[in-house]
Amino acid sequence: MLIGIDDTDSPAGMCTTYLGAVLARRLIREHMRVREARLVRLNPNVTYKTRGNAAIALDVLGDADRAFAIACEIVEELADFSCDNTNPGVVVAEERLDFAFYERAVTDFCEIADAVKLLDAAGARYKGYKNRRGLIGATAAVASVLADKTSEILVYREPERWGTPRAVDRESLFAAEVATFPHTWDTVDIVNGVVVCVPHTPDPVLFGIRGESPAWVMLARSMVESEKPDIEQCWVTNQGTDAHLRDGKIGELQEGLSYRVHGIVGDEPMTGAGGHVSFTIKDGDHSVRCMAYEPTKNFRSIVRELVPGDDVIAMGSYKKGSINLEKMKVVTLAAPVITRPPVCSACSKRMTSDGTGKGYKCRKCGAHASEPEVREIPRTLAAGWYEVPPTARRHLAKPLCRGEPE
Ligand code: ATP
Numbered sequence: 001m002l003i004g005i006d007d008t009d010s011p012a013g014m015c016t017t018y019l020g021a022v023l024a025r026r027l028i029r030e031h032m033r034v035r036e037a038r039l040v041r042l043n044p045n046v047t048y049k050t051r052g053n054a055a056i057a058l059d060v061l062g063d064a065d066r067a068f069a070i071a072c073e074i075v076e077e078l079a080d081f082s083c084d085n086t087n088p089g090v091v092v093a094e095e096r097l098d099f100a101f102y103e104r105a106v107t108d109f110c111e112i113a114d115a116v117k118l119l120d121a122a123g124a125r126y127k128g129y130k131n132r133r134g135l136i137g138a139t140a141a142v143a144s145v146l147a148d149k150t151s152e153i154l155v156y157r158e159p160e161r162w163g164t165p166r167a168v169d170r171e172s173l174f175a176a177e178v179a180t181f182p183h184t185w186d187t188v189d190i191v192n193g194v195v196v197c198v199p200h201t202p203d204p205v206l207f208g209i210r211g212e213s214p215a216w217v218m219l220a221r222s223m224v225e226s227e228k229p230d231i232e233q234c235w236v237t238n239q240g241t242d243a244h245l246r247d248g249k250i251g252e253l254q255e256g257l258s259y260r261v262h263g264i265v266g267d268e269p270m271t272g273a274g275g276h277v278s279f280t281i282k283d284g285d286h287s288v289r290c291m292a293y294e295p296t297k298n299f300r301s302i303v304r305e306l307v308p309g310d311d312v313i314a315m316g317s318y319k320k321g322s323i324n325l326e327k328m329k330v331v332t333l334a335a336p337v338i339t340r341p342p343v344c345s346a347c348s349k350r351m352t353s354d355g356t357g358k359g360y361k362c363r364k365c366g367a368h369a370s371e372p373e374v375r376e377i378p379r380t381l382a383a384g385w386y387e388v389p390p391t392a393r394r395h396l397a398k399p400l401c402r403g404e405p406e
Contacts, residue, residue, distance in 0.1 A: 001064045003071050004091040006055035006137025007048075009203060010083030013163070016137075018156050018204040020056035021233035023074050030070065032062030039152065039235035040144050041395040042105045042137055044244060045256040045317050048085060051201065052395045055137030056235075057144065068092040068125040075129070089115075089134025093124035097143035105140035106243050106396070108257060115139040148241040150402075151234060153217040154208045158230045163202040167227040170195055176209070176223040182401035184211030184220045185240070189390040192297055196390045204230070210239060212402070242398040242405065245315055251286030258317040258396075260405070261288070265310040265334075269303050277303050278322070281314060289322040290314050296325070296388040305381040309334025315397075315405070326397040327387045327405070333379050339372040 003023070008016045017039055024034045036059040046053050060067055071090045079088045101118055104110055112128070115135045119126045124142075128135040157166070173195055177187040187197045187209055198207045206229050211217040214234045221232070248259030263281030271277050275294040280287045292303040303325070306312070313329040341351040344362035351360035351369060359370040387393075387400050398405065 001060055001062070001067060001092055001094045002142040003058045003060055003067055004055065004089070004093075004138035004140075004142035005071065005075065005134075006089050006141065007086060007134030008075055008079035008088045009050050010080040010086045011050060011201070012080060012083065013202050013204075014078060014080045015203040015205055016054055016056055017154055017233070017235065019074060019078050020058060021154070021156065021231050022078065023071055024058055024233065025231065026070055026074065027058070027060055027062060027067060030062065030066065032060050032067060035059040035061065037233055037235050038141065038144065038146075039237040039239070040102070040106070040141050040146075041237070041239055041244075042140055043108060043256070044258070044394055044396060045319060046109065048133060050085065051203075053137070054395075055141040057141035064092050064094055064125065072127055079129070081129070087128070087130040087133040089126070089128045089132060089136070089138035091119060091124055091126045091135065091138040091142050093119070093122055093142050095122045095124070097122055097124070097139065099143050099145040102140045102144040105136060106238065107246055110136045110140070112136060118143070144238070146236065146238050146241070146243075148243070149236050149238060150210060150212060150240045151214050151217045152208050152210045152237050152239060153214070153221045153232060153234045155206045155221065155224075155226070155229045155232045156204045157206045158228065159204070161227065162204055166198055166206055168195070168198050168207050169225040172223055172225040173197065173207075176220040179223060180211065180216055180220040183213070183216035184209055185399045185401050186210050186390040186393055187220060192389055192391050194391045210237075239395045240398050240402060242315070242396065244317075244396045248318070250281065250283040250288045253288060253318040253323075255318060255320070259315070259323065261314045261323060262331075263288070263312060263314065265306045265308050265312060267308055269306050271300075271304065275300070279303065279306055281312060288318075290316075290325055290328075291322045292325050292388075293392075296392045299325070299386065299388045299392070302381065302386045303328070305379070306330070307334055307336050307379075309336065325388065326394060327385060327400070329385050329405075330381060330383045333381060333383055335379075336377045337374050338377060339374050342369050342371065342373045344369075
């Protein structure tokens with residue numbers, strides 16, 4: 001069976017992945033076999049999300065009625081029901097659900113009624129609490145088929161420490177990154193000198209290490225020194241896979257979806273208030289603004305080097321009329337030129353214009369020239385892929401260390 005859970009936390013605490021890790025241990029104690037623990041990130045632009053729009057699914061061998069009862073018991077025990085925006089959902093399905101629902105949940109928006117229809121059709125056991133919105137994520141997690149996957153080991157805190165400052169040794173995190181990159185990523189941001197894998201919210205997570213396989217994340221994890229942890233769970237995830245992106249065309253982009261978009265830079269990038277950098281890209285008569293916000297740090301200096309005419313692929317979510325850049329490919333660089341009057345070959349003086357369309361004239365000797373001097377402006381930017389730094393990376397965005405997008 002697959003057990004799906006979502007929407008159990010609030011800004012004040014809890015985390016659906018922690019609840020899933022506790023559930024896995026209770027099921028094992030009941031002599032059930034937990035074959036996989038899966039963590040899916042869904043559409044990052046869903047406004048109801050508490051933090052990273054995560055949902056979990058456990059692949060379990062055992063009695064489905066008993067597992068459903070235990071899952072509901074744990075949600076009732078641990079979910080933060082006090083928050084208006086916490087609407088848990090629990091699903092236990094013994095049949096595969098249509099994976100199109102997962103695809104929609106990660107790239108688009110879903111309705112609670114559609115999740116319920118799918119669950120009824122599959123004869124699944126399910127329970128939605130309060131407004132039942134968590135059934136969307138729980139159903140999507142159970143329906144998920146991961147074409148590409150990565151691993152994350154999440155290390156949780158002892159309950160009595162929740163809400164207090166976390167003690168994780170900074171040097172050991174940098175050492176773990178150096179020893180295991182590119183097989184693990186985003187533990188720290190070396191260029192910006194920032195620890196990325198330790199949250200600052202009052203939830204049960206102490207830190208999480210992301211990477212290509214359980215073996216690599218566990219190796220990095222073994223190098224980390226910290227306060228005494230509680231339980232740890234290694235998750236199979238869709239993080240770092242670009243599962244949220246779809247091909248888009250400028251002029252046809254929809255609010256809240258995430259895209260790969262091809263276009264030609266239309267204007268000089270501008271740095272606005274707060275250090276946010278913006279420029280437009282065009283496709284025929286249509287154009288769209290691209291944004292590199294201040295938290296994308298050094299990525300902005302790449303963006304500032306674009307000039308009109310550069311051919312680019314922009315990747316990111318389309319929100320309020322802008323693509324919020326996660327990654328960008330400079331396909332070809334424009335070759336900007338400056339033109340000015342030529343130098344007179346007889347007296348080495350720069351000529352002046354002789355009137356519109358009349359060429360150039362030397363004021364000293366009267367010589368004429370028809371063509372201007374044309375000089376290419378050298379570019380420091382190279383064609384290729386560029387990405388935001390680890391500190392600004394979204395959960396679903398595929399880091400370039402995993403390979404360049406096709
Ligand atoms: P948690 O750890 O509790 O899962 P979170 O940041 O992952 O925290 P949630 O609290 O789960 O966010 O809130 C997200 C809500 O949005 C859930 O109720 C989920 O079912 C719903 N949801 C997720 N994806 C979609 C979608 N594509 N369309 C509509 N609703 C969605």
